[in-house]
Amino acid sequence: MLQFIARRILVSIPTLFLVSVLVFFLLKLLPGDPALALAGQEPSPEVIAYIRARYGLDQPLPVQYFTWLWGILQGDFGTSIRTGLPISEMLVQRLPVTLQLSLQAMLIALMIGIPAGVFAAIHRGTPIDYTVSLIGLGGLSIPSFWLGIMLILFFAVSLGWLPSGGYVRFSESPIDNLRYTLLPSIVLGTAAAAIVMRHTRSSMIAVLKQDFVRTARAKGLKENIVVVRHALRNGLIPVVTTSTLHLGELLSGAVLTEQVFGIPGFGKMIVDGVFSRDYAVVQAVVLCSAVIFIILSLIADLAYVILSPRLRS
Amino acid sequence: MTNDTSTPAPTPLAGPRASGRKSALRRCLSHPSTIIGGTIVVFFVLVAVFAPLIAPFDPLASNWGNVRQPPSALHWFGTDDLGRDVLSRVIFGARASLAAGIIAVALAIALGVPLGLMAGYFGGLVDMVISRLTDALLAVPFLVLAIALAAFLGPSLQNAMIAIGVAAMPIFIRLTRGQVLSIKNEDYVTAVRGLGVRDRAIIVSHILPNVLAPIVVQGTITMAVAVLAEASLAFLGLGQMPPAPSWGSMLDIARQFLTQAPWMAVWPGVAIIAIVLGFNLLGDGLNDTLTPQQEDG
Numbered sequence: 001m002l003q004f005i006a007r008r009i010l011v012s013i014p015t016l017f018l019v020s021v022l023v024f025f026l027l028k029l030l031p032g033d034p035a036l037a038l039a040g041q042e043p044s045p046e047v048i049a050y051i052r053a054r055y056g057l058d059q060p061l062p063v064q065y066f067t068w069l070w071g072i073l074q075g076d077f078g079t080s081i082r083t084g085l086p087i088s089e090m091l092v093q094r095l096p097v098t099l100q101l102s103l104q105a106m107l108i109a110l111m112i113g114i115p116a117g118v119f120a121a122i123h124r125g126t127p128i129d130y131t132v133s134l135i136g137l138g139g140l141s142i143p144s145f146w147l148g149i150m151l152i153l154f155f156a157v158s159l160g161w162l163p164s165g166g167y168v169r170f171s172e173s174p175i176d177n178l179r180y181t182l183l184p185s186i187v188l189g190t191a192a193a194a195i196v197m198r199h200t201r202s203s204m205i206a207v208l209k210q211d212f213v214r215t216a217r218a219k220g221l222k223e224n225i226v227v228v229r230h231a232l233r234n235g236l237i238p239v240v241t242t243s244t245l246h247l248g249e250l251l252s253g254a255v256l257t258e259q260v261f262g263i264p265g266f267g268k269m270i271v272d273g274v275f276s277r278d279y280a281v282v283q284a285v286v287l288c289s290a291v292i293f294i295i296l297s298l299i300a301d302l303a304y305v306i307l308s309p310r311l312r313s
Numbered sequence: 314m315t316n317d318t319s320t321p322a323p324t325p326l327a328g329p330r331a332s333g334r335k336s337a338l339r340r341c342l343s344h345p346s347t348i349i350g351g352t353i354v355v356f357f358v359l360v361a362v363f364a365p366l367i368a369p370f371d372p373l374a375s376n377w378g379n380v381r382q383p384p385s386a387l388h389w390f391g392t393d394d395l396g397r398d399v400l401s402r403v404i405f406g407a408r409a410s411l412a413a414g415i416i417a418v419a420l421a422i423a424l425g426v427p428l429g430l431m432a433g434y435f436g437g438l439v440d441m442v443i444s445r446l447t448d449a450l451l452a453v454p455f456l457v458l459a460i461a462l463a464a465f466l467g468p469s470l471q472n473a474m475i476a477i478g479v480a481a482m483p484i485f486i487r488l489t490r491g492q493v494l495s496i497k498n499e500d501y502v503t504a505v506r507g508l509g510v511r512d513r514a515i516i517v518s519h520i521l522p523n524v525l526a527p528i529v530v531q532g533t534i535t536m537a538v539a540v541l542a543e544a545s546l547a548f549l550g551l552g553q554m555p556p557a558p559s560w561g562s563m564l565d566i567a568r569q570f571l572t573q574a575p576w577m578a579v580w581p582g583v584a585i586i587a588i589v590l591g592f593n594l595l596g597d598g599l600n601d602t603l604t605p606q607q608e609d610g
Contacts, residue, residue, distance in 0.1 A: 145548050251454050271549055
């Protein structure tokens with residue numbers, strides 16, 4: 001197992017290096033000059049030259065890249081041109097917000113997706129299956145930002161039950177934190193629930209055909225015991241791995257959800273960074289997204305090995 | 314990107330190709346998902362093509378005396394903050410969405426399939442370089458990559474299409490490479506190679522036709538993703554710029570008038586759901602019929 005983990009980590013290193021190269025050089029080509037953006041209204045050439053020197057923008061690109069990479073390896077992502085704060089500090093503040101949203105969304109997705117997928121698989125080929133599958137496909141087709149707007153319209157504007165936007169930290173008030181993150185989590189969790197449902201359905205259909213399920217039925221076990229105790233335990237293995245991977249995709253979804261609900265998270269950071277030409281922030285967010293995705297891929301692979309008895313042995 | 318449909322290796326055409334294609338076409342046309350999804354997509358294509366004939370008003374014409382009017386007999390979907398007819402803007406908005414879906418996916422296929430063919434067929438260093446670059450691109454979440462690229466190119470519909478196409482490209486590289494690996498050592502490929510046929514001719518005439526089915530399926534599913542991505546970029550201000558109608562930018566504006574004019578937010582969203590659902594249904598149906606191994610799932 002340790003050998004497997006070591007091999008997977010080694011394989012990830014060149015990918016991460018390439019991501020860093022792509023992220024750095026691609027975003028250096030963003031239109032506009034960050035030194036000009038930082039210098040404010042009608043700056044003098046001396047001020048611009050000072051800012052270029054201060055942020056290393058006057059260095060050749062390869063030098064800038066390796067300085068940037070060396071800094072990142074030491075946890076220094078640079079300074080935000082817009083806020084003047086260290087980016088690592090911003091990441092520490094914002095990443096937990098998005099992770100909380102993503103985990104709550106995944107919880108909602110699993111709570112809806114797994115029972116719906118099992119139900120559809122049991123009733124395969126019936127109107128129930130078609131209905132559940134169509135609802136699942138509908139869940140995949142709803143734009144998250146539109147669903148967010150509709151939920152705000154209904155639960156915040158019409159009923160006044162929940163806030164329409166903003167964020168309160170869990171440490172400040174757990175109840176308010178839940179109130180502020182409930183709607184965004186539902187929005188993020190909807191598409192994820194559809195994906196979990198589709199994977200659970202496919203996986204359960206395959207498992208329900210296998211010999212050990214037939215044997216369990218032949219022994220006279222009740223159908224719900226066959227499904228829950230025997231089939232589901234095996235059917236959920238691919239669902240666990242794909243759900244882990246999908247957590248990375250939720251980061252993508254969080255960009256829009258956080259924008260709609262005005263949540264100061266990781267996703268909103270990239271949008272703010274793009275519009276203020278804050279290259280360093282955009283680079284940091286894209287790179288962190290890739291690192292998180294690669295870590296989740298590793299966890300998904302590990303989970304598959306641990307949960308699959310054949311591979312474990 | 315939301316992409317949960319795995320596409321297995323297609324079986325190389327065994328019998329006469331024409332009859333195989335006919336039966337595949339017949340299967341496609343008799344599958345409920347393909348019929349419903351295809352009908353929805355064709356409906357939107359017709360709406361986009363004939364938008365100037367169908368739309369009751371000029372989608373760009375402001376009417377300050379008619380600002381934020383609720384749905385009525387004259388304005389079925391109501392009017393927006395500048396007094397423009399929402400129905401007309403939704404109708405014209407289909408053009409941006411469909412163009413984004415079709416052109417972005419065409420770009421992704423045009424870039425991704427040749428790279429996948431080369432990586433899979435030649436292997437070695439070519440495969441290593443292409444595959445590592447693909448891994449790096451796939452490691453960045455789809456929308457994050459599309460936002461970064463769209464920001465780099467500047468906000469416009471054309472640039473959004475390029476950004477989405479490039480962000481979707483690695484999926485096609487990986488899919489095509491996998492398909493090529495599964496068939497490049499088949500007897501019929503070995504036979505034509507033995508006859509001295511050039512690599513380029515083998516790839517174009519013998520390998521490409523046999524990897525097309527999963528590419529078509531993936532292309533259809535990716536169109537749904539591309540339409541959603543275009544709407545998302547427009548919503549963020551990185552796609553089609555106002556006053557040109559785009560469903561995403563219409564929703565961005567509608568968000569500011571939720572309490573005064575909620576109808577502004579409803580219809581562009583319904584249109585996005587309908588067209589994305591259409592592409593998803595079509596993709597599902599094609600997946601079942603063009604890659605029959607999938608029928609079990």
